[in-house]
Amino acid sequence: MSETPDRYDRQKRLWGKKQELLRNATVLIAGVGATGSFAAVDLALAGVGNLILIDFDTVEVSNLNRQLLFLEKDIGRPKVYAAAEKLKKLNPDISIETFFGRIEDAPLEYYEKSNVILSGLDNYEGRIWLNNIAVNYRKVLVDGGMDGLFGYIQVIIPGKTACLLCYPLIPVNIPIPKPCSPAGRERMSYFQLKAKDIFGKLTPPQPQEPSPAVSTMATIIGGLMANETLRVLLNIGNIKSGILFIYAHSLDFVWIDLNRRPDCPVCGIIDKIQEFELPIEPEITIKELKKILCEKFSTKDIEVIYGTHILDDSKKLDDLINKEIGVISKDLRFPIYIKLIKKG
Numbered sequence: 129m130s131e132t133p134d135r136y137d138r139q140k141r142l143w144g145k146k147q148e149l150l151r152n153a154t155v156l157i158a159g160v161g162a163t164g165s166f167a168a169v170d171l172a173l174a175g176v177g178n179l180i181l182i183d184f185d186t187v188e189v190s191n192l193n194r195q196l197l198f199l200e201k202d203i204g205r206p207k208v209y210a211a212a213e214k215l216k217k218l219n220p221d222i223s224i225e226t227f228f229g230r231i232e233d234a235p236l237e238y239y240e241k242s243n244v245i246l247s248g249l250d251n252y253e254g255r256i257w258l259n260n261i262a263v264n265y266r267k268v269l270v271d272g273g274m275d276g277l278f279g280y281i282q283v284i285i286p287g288k289t290a291c292l293l294c295y296p297l298i299p300v301n302i303p304i305p306k307p308c309s310p311a312g313r314e315r316m317s318y319f320q321l322k323a324k325d326i327f328g329k330l331t332p333p334q335p336q337e338p339s340p341a342v343s344t345m346a347t348i349i350g351g352l353m354a355n356e357t358l359r360v361l362l363n364i365g366n367i368k369s370g371i372l373f374i375y376a377h378s379l380d381f382v383w384i385d386l387n388r389r390p391d392c393p394v395c396g397i398i399d400k401i402q403e404f405e406l407p408i409e410p411e412i413t414i415k416e417l418k419k420i421l422c423e424k425f426s427t428k429d430i431e432v433i434y435g436t437h438i439l440d441d442s443k444k445l446d447d448l449i450n451k452e453i454g455v456i457s458k459d460l461r462f463p464i465y466i467k468l469i470k471k472g
């Protein structure tokens with residue numbers, strides 16, 4: 129006799145008992161606006177047991193053409209609260225935590241306890257920050273973006289697939305105006321520039337404020353991001369290393385393979401981190417240790433920390449043997465922790 133159909137009956141026909149994996153999973157959604165709201169709906173309906181929503185924005189009337197989770201009555205409310213309310217109605221079985229604020233200010237434990245981080249952000253700097261956090265905590269990052277009828281999606285599995293800094297869409301040293309920048313400030317649409325490179329179909333974009341957006345693209349990108357998230361959580365199929373560009377104006381989908389770069393300033397660290405017990409002569413000083421580390425990480429201007437203290441150059445290492453020290457440097461983008469062990 130077959131079981132009584134439940135809420136997830138139709139999808140269990142795809143993956144059966146693996147549904148439990150979804151119930152136990154935690155997905156952090158950074159940005160619950162356009163793509164983030166569609167992805168959140170899909171993940172809630174699919175029964176992902178724990179969602180963490182982070183967004184610093186409040187609902188505006190101009191959001192309502194594409195941000196599925198908000199109604200006119202929500203105008204002025206923090207997006208995370210309005211979103212959590214709707215998602216809970218769509219699926220009362222799931223638990224939802226919210227953080228009304230910037231991604232950088234959210235408790236790090238939110239990132240640590242997530243299985244997947246999904247980026248529904250609308251700015252490049254935030255994506256790079258999430259990329260670095262994801263690599264640091266070895267979390268899968270599902271990133272997507274849209275601009276007009278152009279969009280992309282990329283899945284970052286730290287140590288396996290290319291991260292955002294392996295092949296930045298734009299050079300990281302170009303200051304990118306934020307979408308929420310003051311009205312009138314000139315804005316460059318790098319997605320459109322990239323689309324022009326790839327498809328050769330666009331005239332150079334005119335600076336505009338704000339950027340064009342339609343719900344169909346939010347549906348496509350948000351849906352694909354949610355689908356990739358489910359594939360990661362359920363271990364279905366092969367997650368490819370690369371980026372999918374979508375130009376919906378002419379229904380072009382272009383997949384570009386990207387191999388992870390071992391010299392990537394962010395995820396390249398993972399290869400080096402394998403050997404993260406560092407045999408050392410206890411007699412040497414921090415200054416000499418810094419020289420070794422600079423060589424190891426191909427960087428300069430390293431600082432060595434223990435606990436919360438920056439260690440003085442003249443300090444000897446003898447009382448740091450078998451302890452974990454932190455290495456910080458602008459080039460490394462986040463601290464690396466290594467255990468010093470006695471050589472020989």
Ligand SMILES: [Zn+2]
Nearest residue numbers: 291294392395
């Ligand atoms: Zn990388």
